[in-house]
């Protein structure tokens with residue numbers, strides 16, 4: 001049994017605790033931590049009883065904790081990751097690895113210096129059936145080279161503390177990771193176009209945004225990020241190739257005819273839309289952690305995503321095309 005300690009017991013932390021407790025084979029949540037003690041106590045109850053900490057460092061250094069799950073907000077990930085590396089513990093860290101490329105670099109350097117692959121990053125879309133099907137279709141070679149990707153990342157609404165850069169760090173970070181993995185290429189440049197702002201936004205959030213990425217092979221990607229779209233949690237991806245266009249399947253719900261109209265359900269949050277992907281990525285992490293390996297997205301993937309995110313955030317401010325320049329991949333991650 002892998003004894004897991006969970007840091008951060010908000011919405012996603014509780015979702016992962018329920019998953020680890022009720023669905024995942026071979027893991028047990030033995031400790032939880034949150035700066036908000038009441039939240040940690042509620043989470044401990046979801047795990048059927050677990051030690052409660054208010055400082056993540058104490059949880060990491062608890063000898064009963066074999067591996068650590070980091071589900072605190074992105075800005076708090078760096079400290080916990082560096083502490084877990086120092087303690088030599090395996091980690092599953094929710095996205096983003098950290099909110100700046102500089103912090104991500106510190107993390108990859110520390111992991112490489114430890115000589116052990118310890119960190120798996122929560123880029124769960126790589127486990128989503130829809131994206132996997134698109135990747136397999138591209139791999140078959142039947143449709144020629146990918147040329148253009150059209151994507152949407154729509155949330156029904158976000159909290160009032162969500163601001164313009166978060167459209168990159170918190171939301172588009174999923175596309176940043178998934179899309180280059182999908183077409184097996186690296187990014188070269190980024191640009192952001194700001195349409196008219198929806199009446200449902202506020203002064204600190206430009207919403208919607210159109211993010212444009214160009215890859216080294218010349219593939220052009222447009223991602224509409226619209227986090228107050230109101231109508232649902234709507235994720236789409238279409239890859240236009242030389243010999244065909246591949247559109248990711250929509251989640252499957254019945255089509256209902258009533259009152260002279262046809263309707264189909266759209267999910268309303270990521271917990272439902274990506275439930276299977278979260279289950280698969282976490283089971284995979286538990287199975288691999290027990291064998292002492294990582295085969296999911298790594299800290300290096302987190303660093304690459306953060307460099308691209310930094311370029312997009314700069315592009316939000318300048319309106320210009322910003323270059324994306326990453327360091328050479330260290331031998332440790334090859």
Ligand SMILES: NC(=O)c1ccc[n+]([C@@H]2O[C@H](COP(=O)([O-])OP(=O)(O)OC[C@H]3O[C@@H](n4cnc5c(N)ncnc54)[C@H](O)[C@@H]3O)[C@@H](O)[C@H]2O)c1
Nearest residue numbers: 008009010011012013034035036071072073074076094095
């Ligand atoms: N993969 C996905 O689709 C997905 C979905 C949702 C959230 N997330 C990620 O999960 C993480 C948490 O998001 P959330 O939606 O649960 O946020 P949230 O705001 O609901 O919860 C965050 C929790 O962390 C606690 N916290 C704050 N600072 C802390 C610290 N230093 N140490 C310990 N706890 C701390 C807060 O009290 C809160 O309980 C973020 O990294 C987010 O990007 C990923």
Ligand SMILES: O[C@H]1[C@H](O)[C@@H](O)[C@H](O)[C@@H](O)[C@H]1O
Nearest residue numbers: 153155170171172174227270
């Ligand atoms: O933290 C969440 C989560 O990552 C979701 O998958 C994404 O759709 C949201 O935009 C983001 O706020």
